[in-house]
Amino acid sequence: MSAQSVTAAQPAGHETPVILGGVRGGPNKKTLRTDRWWLQPLATASGLLVFVVYATWAAFQNANYYVGPAMHRDYLSPLYSPCLAQNCKYVWGPVLGSWWSISPAIAVLIFPLGLRLTCYYYRKAYYRSYWGSPPACAVADAHRSYTGETRFPLILQNAHRWFFYIGAIFAGINIFDAVAAFRGFSGGIGMGLGTLILCINGVLLSLYTISCHSCRHLLGGQLRSFHTHRIRYWLWDKITPLNKHHMLFAWLSLFWVAFTDLYIRLVAAGWIHDPRFF
Numbered sequence: 001m002s003a004q005s006v007t008a009a010q011p012a013g014h015e016t017p018v019i020l021g022g023v024r025g026g027p028n029k030k031t032l033r034t035d036r037w038w039l040q041p042l043a044t045a046s047g048l049l050v051f052v053v054y055a056t057w058a059a060f061q062n063a064n065y066y067v068g069p070a071m072h073r074d075y076l077s078p079l080y081s082p083c084l085a086q087n088c089k090y091v092w093g094p095v096l097g098s099w100w101s102i103s104p105a106i107a108v109l110i111f112p113l114g115l116r117l118t119c120y121y122y123r124k125a126y127y128r129s130y131w132g133s134p135p136a137c138a139v140a141d142a143h144r145s146y147t148g149e150t151r152f153p154l155i156l157q158n159a160h161r162w163f164f165y166i167g168a169i170f171a172g173i174n175i176f177d178a179v180a181a182f183r184g185f186s187g188g189i190g191m192g193l194g195t196l197i198l199c200i201n202g203v204l205l206s207l208y209t210i211s212c213h214s215c216r217h218l219l220g221g222q223l224r225s226f227h228t229h230r231i232r233y234w235l236w237d238k239i240t241p242l243n244k245h246h247m248l249f250a251w252l253s254l255f256w257v258a259f260t261d262l263y264i265r266l267v268a269a270g271w272i273h274d275p276r277f278f
């Protein structure tokens with residue numbers, strides 16, 4: 001579309017020229033904003049980069065991801081859970097045989113990664129901070145054309161609801177790992193600082209998953225009438241306030257997954273001691 005000048009409806013003598021189809025902020029400026037609008041995309045890009053670098057490094061380590069009976073603990077890093085390869089230190093189920101010789105984390109990370117990559121919040125975050133499309137409100141897009149998510153590869157973002165189903169299973173698995181961490185010295189119940197960290201991890205991942213837009217849609221978003229779906233309405237009503245905080249849960253759960261892995265890694269390597277509460 002070629003640029004077209006119109007005037008906004010205002011009292012005579014106070015018309016504001018608006019450029020349609022041109023660069024927002026005026027023909028020669030990227031934006032009229034004078035605040036430090038670039039701070040947020042910069043912080044987002046930095047936070048995501050730190051996580052990706054750490055998670056990639058940790059996933060390829062293939063060591064120190066499990067604190068087991070030798071230390072009277074039962075802590076499995078969330079980056080390696082569920083551990084499905086025969087070469088795991090703590091085998092959930094030997095789905096992958098002895099032919100799998102690389103890190104077991106590589107086999108499972110694709111699923112939580114797919115959930116986060118296609119997440120509506122993260123899309124906004126990385127479209128803005130890495131792709132500049134647009135970098136912030138009222139700042140010119142870094143690209144001349146815009147096709148939305150109608151073409152390959154971005155059309156694959158529509159797979160999000162399927163990743164949500166898998167993400168819900170993974171949230172359940174992380175809760176199971178947190179419960180397993182209560183295992184005591186000789187079959188009884190015990191609790192260490194690592195147990196608490198794994199519990200918080202399970203709660204944050206669950207909050208991130210159930211506050212997902214696809215979850216809200218699944219529960220009641222697509223209904224024409226709540227009148228005949230009382231239970232789904234009740235669930236939808238309870239999920240909606242969580243959905244408003246999805247961005248917060250996205251960051252907290254992302255940070256805590258990395259922190260949990262780091263804590264277990266340091267305990268497993270013998271760098272720090274895990275205090276036992278009982």
Ligand code: FES
Binds near residue numbers: 119121122164214246
């Ligand atoms: S997990 Fe973020 S929108 Fe679904």
